Amino acid sequence: MKLLPFPDETELDTVTHRCHTLLWERHGYDPAQAFDEFSKLLFTRFYDETKSTPPLQSIIQFGESPVSFASRVKAIFREATKRHKGIFVGESSRIRADDFAIYQVFQALAEYSVSGTNTNGFDVKGTVYEKVIGNTFRGELGQFFTHRHIVDFMVRMIRPEQSEIVYDPSCGSAGFLIASARIQSEGISKKKLSEKRLLDYSKHFLVGSEINERTARTAKLNMLMHGLDYSGIHNINALKAESSDLCKRISPGMVDIVLANPPFAGLEKDEDILEKFDLSNGRFGKTTAVTREVLFLELIVKLLKEGGRAGIVVPQGILSNSKLAYVREYLRRNAEILAVVELPDWAFIPSGTSVRGSLLFIKRTSKPPSGYGVYMTKVGHIGFTSTGRADVRNEFPSELKDYEEHARSKIVPIADLQLRFDAKFHIEHNRKLLEAFEKNPVYKLVPLRAIGSFNVERYSPKSLPHVDLPLVEIGDIDIMGQNIRPTIVEGRACNYSSLKKAIPGDIVISRRRAYRGAIVRVPRDLGEIFVIPEFSVLRLHQGIDPEYVLSVLQSKQFTELMTVYSTGEMSSRISERDLQELKIPLPDNNTEIGAALRKMRDEIEGHYSAIASLKRLKENTIMQILQGTKTG
Numbered sequence: 001m002k003l004l005p006f007p008d009e010t011e012l013d014t015v016t017h018r019c020h021t022l023l024w025e026r027h028g029y030d031p032a033q034a035f036d037e038f039s040k041l042l043f044t045r046f047y048d049e050t051k052s053t054p055p056l057q058s059i060i061q062f063g064e065s066p067v068s069f070a071s072r073v074k075a076i077f078r079e080a081t082k083r084h085k086g087i088f089v090g091e092s093s094r095i096r097a098d099d100f101a102i103y104q105v106f107q108a109l110a111e112y113s114v115s116g117t118n119t120n121g122f123d124v125k126g127t128v129y130e131k132v133i134g135n136t137f138r139g140e141l142g143q144f145f146t147h148r149h150i151v152d153f154m155v156r157m158i159r160p161e162q163s164e165i166v167y168d169p170s171c172g173s174a175g176f177l178i179a180s181a182r183i184q185s186e187g188i189s190k191k192k193l194s195e196k197r198l199l200d201y202s203k204h205f206l207v208g209s210e211i212n213e214r215t216a217r218t219a220k221l222n223m224l225m226h227g228l229d230y231s232g233i234h235n236i237n238a239l240k241a242e243s244s245d246l247c248k249r250i251s252p253g254m255v256d257i258v259l260a261n262p263p264f265a266g267l268e269k270d271e272d273i274l275e276k277f278d279l280s281n282g283r284f285g286k287t288t289a290v291t292r293e294v295l296f297l298e299l300i301v302k303l304l305k306e307g308g309r310a311g312i313v314v315p316q317g318i319l320s321n322s323k324l325a326y327v328r329e330y331l332r333r334n335a336e337i338l339a340v341v342e343l344p345d346w347a348f349i350p351s352g353t354s355v356r357g358s359l360l361f362i363k364r365t366s367k368p369p370s371g372y373g374v375y376m377t378k379v380g381h382i383g384f385t386s387t388g389r390a391d392v393r394n395e396f397p398s399e400l401k402d403y404e405e406h407a408r409s410k411i412v413p414i415a416d417l418q419l420r421f422d423a424k425f426h427i428e429h430n431r432k433l434l435e436a437f438e439k440n441p442v443y444k445l446v447p448l449r450a451i452g453s454f455n456v457e458r459y460s461p462k463s464l465p466h467v468d469l470p471l472v473e474i475g476d477i478d479i480m481g482q483n484i485r486p487t488i489v490e491g492r493a494c495n496y497s498s499l500k501k502a503i504p505g506d507i508v509i510s511r512r513r514a515y516r517g518a519i520v521r522v523p524r525d526l527g528e529i530f531v532i533p534e535f536s537v538l539r540l541h542q543g544i545d546p547e548y549v550l551s552v553l554q555s556k557q558f559t560e561l562m563t564v565y566s567t568g569e570m571s572s573r574i575s576e577r578d579l580q581e582l583k584i585p586l587p588d589n590n591t592e593i594g595a596a597l598r599k600m601r602d603e604i605e606g607h608y609s610a611i612a613s614l615k616r617l618k619e620n621t622i623m624q625i626l627q628g629t630k631t632g
Contacts, residue, residue, distance in 0.1 A: 003113035047080035070099035149383035164256035169238035171208030203229035262296035304364035339375035350388030373411035443585035461494035514562035545594030
């Protein structure tokens with residue numbers, strides 16, 4: 001029987017999902033267990049298709065019973081594990097799915113080739129397996145898998161040569177290593193030579209380590225199904241690998257290329273690990289727990305040889321958080337910053353995390369040059385959407401071209417990267433915005449802290465257990481109507497440990513997701529309210545017109561300014577300290593300007609009211625027609 005390649009990616013998705021579901025429903029497996037069993041069956045089919053002795057044994061014969069067929073599949077699996085050692089070992093070395101489940105899975109795969117390649121431009125080989133990886137391991141051990149468009153872009157930015165060792169210290173499913181091999185293959189024209197050279201290339205130049213046993217097995221199988229040697233995959237924690245076999249190939253100062261998406265999984269508290277890293281004690285002068293991505297950054301820098309290059313997925317905080325300035329200084333001292341590419345906020349949501357990330361590219365050097373330029377950019381379209389669907393819009397190819405051609409508009413002097421490395425703070429549009437609030441040819445610029453006081457008095461709702469509190473959260477601000485709609489909450493039922501009080505006339509400013517413009521003045525008829533810590537409360541000094549200040553703060557330009565200053569990995573926010581230092585123009589006649597702005601606001605509200613009345617009239621007219629009561 002001749003097997004057919006999958007016609008398209010949709011059919012591939014459908015079939016793999018059906019197989020995975022069959023195993024889950026049949027045995028009540030959790031997703032990881034179902035994934036393990038499906039991996040074994042795919043491995044069996046792949047081996048049967050690629051072995052040198054036909055015919056295929058993993059095809060259900062006419063009238064064959066599930067018991068008979070499953071027995072043959074298990075025999076093929078045992079033969080395959082002997083041929084490809086080190087993938088399924090120990091507890092994973094036997095198929096646990098029952099005979100009927102095995103029969104059903106191979107029924108679903110009946111007509112398709114697992115090893116078929118390049119059908120209508122769609123690479124099936126290996127991608128069959130990749131399709132079920134991400135959903136299974138979402139969030140496990142802080143891992144999230146990097147979308148192939150991002151992986152491809154990062155590898156092309158680094159441009160590994162065929163003689164350069166490529167290492168991924170947290171390799172996951174080996175996406176970076178496979179992409180490196182695929183891009184190398186683009187330069188090899190003859191197919192037979194290509195397969196031999198790629199196998200040899202992967203054996204000698206592709207190395208990965210992975211702390212999780214299941215994920216390491218996934219990486220090995222993924223490499224195999226892409227026609228690559230998987231002997232370079234090591235199941236070990238890269239942060240403490242100095243006495244392992246990995247060190248025979250990977251040690252400080254030996255590595256040409258590092259491509260990595262390090263785990264963002266909280267603090268590292270193992271003192272045996274911490275004492276080996278400068279960044280675990282460089283901030284306080286003593287060993288202290290730090291986030292793992294900080295340690296991985298130091299590890300990557302130390303592993304690279306002089307002139308070695310790295311492309312790293314980093315959480316946004318590494319580039320902008322003031323508490324991590326010492327990490328950025330470490331990078332400045334030990335590497336040349338080649339590029340920073342900021343991704344859309346949603347880039348990793350399809351992979352199961354809302355962490356905001358950027359791509360950092362560096363070159364190891366013991367003597368960083370002075371006066372060099374850093375390529376800085378922010379991309380909006382990356383080949384897929386926030387739901388993971390394909391998107392024909394993809395800015396990566398044009399960014400790669402701009403990087404290679406050193407597009408002047410995207411080059412930022414290293415001297416400008418003092419406090420922050422995040423691209424949005426340095427891209428041309430935002431630099432002009434920042435300058436507008438730093439230099440004004442007509443009006444003096446005054447920091448917000450100088451035009452009023454920021455209410456920092458905090459109240460514990462638990463100290464008022466039986467008091468009804470008018471609580472204001474971010475969603476209680478009507479941005480369009482500029483109204484506040486408090487929710488009455490009894491103190492003991494409040495979910496916040498502290499609140500701020502605001503009184504009529506105060507301006508409350510949401511520091512989270514500043515681009516939404518949740519900034520409003522507390523009206524006189526509302527009385528005092530309690531706002532959550534995400535708000536700042538500004539009480540203006542006498543003589544400062546509140547309408548003028550409110551109009552400036554609500555402007556598109558100022559909310560963009562707040563957004564540029566915002567930091568954070570999960571939900572961007574501007575710190576209270578940074579907010580207080582932001583400057584606004586303060587004309588001497590701000591009261592007169594405020595009166596004119598107030599008149600404009602009243603006219604706008606009048607138009608909104610008129611529009612609302614017309615909408616109601618239209619709805620009533622339609623209702624009368626439907627009821628048969630309208631006669632004229």
